[in-house]
Amino acid sequence: MDFMERLCDKINDMPQLPVACKLGYLGVAESLVIYPLPGSKVVQEFMDGTSDQQLNYEIAMKSKSQSKINDVLWMIQNELEKLKALESQDDSFKFDELIITNKPFINQIDEQGWFVFLLDVQANITVF
Template identity: 70%
Template sequence: MDFIERLTDRINQIPNLPLTCKKGYIGAEESFVVYPLPGSQVIRKFMDGVSDQQLNYEIAMKSKSQAKIHQSLWLVQDELEKLEELESNNKSFEFQELLITNKPFINQLDDQGWFVFLLDIQATVTVFNTKEE
């Protein structure tokens, strides 16, 4: 399923973001990433193997500029709250909805001056029973 890739692509279409969002985890330097969180689950499973799923993701940004992070994550949050369509490139899922479960919040400030802010989302998608070859 290519949901996280399409989500990352959609975030990168938002104008005026200072960094490119990548799939993965926060690095040692300035970072802007999206990754899955625990707690995702199948809501409903159908006889043909298709399922409705709730998927939990976190968008994280690390920078020494608290203002840059704050502005960026609020832009992302505003755009994702309005998201009505997200299309799979390989027809592995159909987008239903996306909810912001935690608005941008500070998670960390280390002794070297790096701030980490997080934004949590939950997406509901229908996942099709596709076999990748």
């Protein structure tokens, strides 16, 4: 299923995005990533093997500029709140909705001055 890849593509399609979003976890330098969170579940399963699922994801950004992270994650959050369609490239899912479960928030700062902010979303999709 290519849902996470398509969501990452949607984020990267944003014209003012100063750093590319990637799948996986934060790197050692400035980075913007998306990864799955625990708690995803099958809501309903059908006889043909199709299922309605709730999938939890986190978008994280690391930078030494707190204001840059804040601006980027709020821009992504505003864009994702308006998301009405997301197409699978391999016909593995049908998009229903995306819910912002946590607005952007600070998660940590380390001794080298790196900030990490997070944005949590939940996707409701049908998986074929």
